[in-house]
Amino acid sequence: MTAQSNLDERVLDEALAWQAALERDDADWDGYMAWLEADPRHRQAFDSIALTTAMVEEHKDAVGSLFDVQGEQAIPRPHRRMKWALGVGIVAVLALAIGLPLRQQEPAPSVYAADAGKSRAVALANGANILLSPASRIVVHGKDAARIELASGEAFFAVRHDPSRMLTIEAGPYRIIDIGTRFSVNLSGGTFRVGVSEGAVAVASDKAEGEVRLQAGQQLTGGANGDLTLAPVAVADVGSWRAGRLSYSDAPLALVVADISRYSGKRVIIDPSLETRHFSGTLVIGDGSRLLPDLATVMGVAVHSQAGGAVRLGGADR
Known part of the structure; x- marks a missing residue:
């Protein structure tokens, strides 16, 4: 095995470890972001694993049958199954499992919910890292997760900067356009609030013309009547429920x-x-x-x- 192969396997192991770590309530988001930025291959590995996980989950019965045929001696540990799928290519794995070539299609929306009394971390392949507050729910649309709907509750978003993509978060009649930042969105009791702790976002509404741009240290609140109020907020108070x-x-x-x-x-x-x-x-x-x-x-x-x-x-x- 070459030095490059060893490095690739190490990067995959680290990406798998971070994927598991981000599911915990005490996820080290700063450490994760530092790891992503340390090497371009880290993002590629994490994105590949996230995509593979989603596709395997969608076709888990067929893929499970294929892994059973491979035998446990060939692939003895779960994380090696994931690396095997990455190495062979998930499309090839699914084609073998299903027996038919896969057609590109828009995936069904993915729903992520946090139980009462417990937060939940969600890491998406497009670079968006989300922490859901207890009893909150989001719906992720599209294969590139470019549209996320906050169905209820509150969520904190940490999104890496990428000029080539635009992320939209919908919360009731409001749309938050993000280009790489950290912010919290709350949709509760017929009211809406977004606060920015880093970077900037733009907010549009079906009930108002134009967009409102928020910088770090600002929050925007919307009432049931659609009125929007822009005000300063302490950065430490954005997503304060995490503390x-x-x-x-x-x-x-x-x-x-x-x-x-x-x-x-x-x-x-x-x-x-x-x-x-x-x-x-x-x-x-x-x-x-x-x-x-x-x-x-x-x-x-x-x-x-x-x-x-x-x-x-x-x-x-x-």
């Missing part, structure tokens, strides 16, 4: 309460007298049980139990 806290700067109360519902698992109703209120401050997440009482204390309002296990913020007992 165990929820930080808000003049956020619609509906967004705050929707976040609390996700983390506490309780349905929270806002009293009509508070519907137009906004909130600025920081709440410690913990196990989620103290979020609503802490918010009520800061705002000087009460929390009332409702039928069916729901709770209401503000107003009198009913």
Whole structure:
């Protein structure tokens, strides 16, 4: 085996290790980005593994049968199965498994969801690394994952700069256009918020003309009526849930309460007298049980139990 082959196998081993590491809650995103930037082959290896994983998953029954035929002595470990598929070529593997040439087709959307009480890391082949907050969900469209839909909740995006591609994140009626940056998007309670901690994004809406451009240290909030508000935000507060806290700067109360519902698992109703209120401050997440009482204390309002296990913020007992 040549020195080049040894290096290639080492790079694949590292890429496989990073793919597994990014699935953990305590994923080292800074270390991963440093590894990607250290050598152009790192990105190529990681992208190849991500693509192979997706295609093998799509045709897992056929590919599994093929691997069974190969025998465990030839390919004794799971990660060697992946490297074997990469070496032979995934298209050839699938052609052998299925017995028919594969036709290029648009893949079905991929759905990624985080369970309640637990975040989830997602690494896409196009260089987008996403951390989903608990009880959040995204839908990835297209073979190049150029369009990502935030269906609910909040997600933090770390995207490498690549002038040859444009990434679009959809959140309700809003579209975030990214060219390489770090930002957090929240779609909760009929409200929208995007905050940028590095780089820049452009935001467009079906309810407004033109685009709004955000730089690092800025956030854009949209209400149910489609009004957009651009304001400064501390970079450390962008995606603050990753550090165990929820930080808000003049956020619609509906967004705050929707976040609390996700983390506490309780349905929270806002009293009509508070519907137009906004909130600025920081709440410690913990196990989620103290979020609503802490918010009520800061705002000087009460929390009332409702039928069916729901709770209401503000107003009198009913």
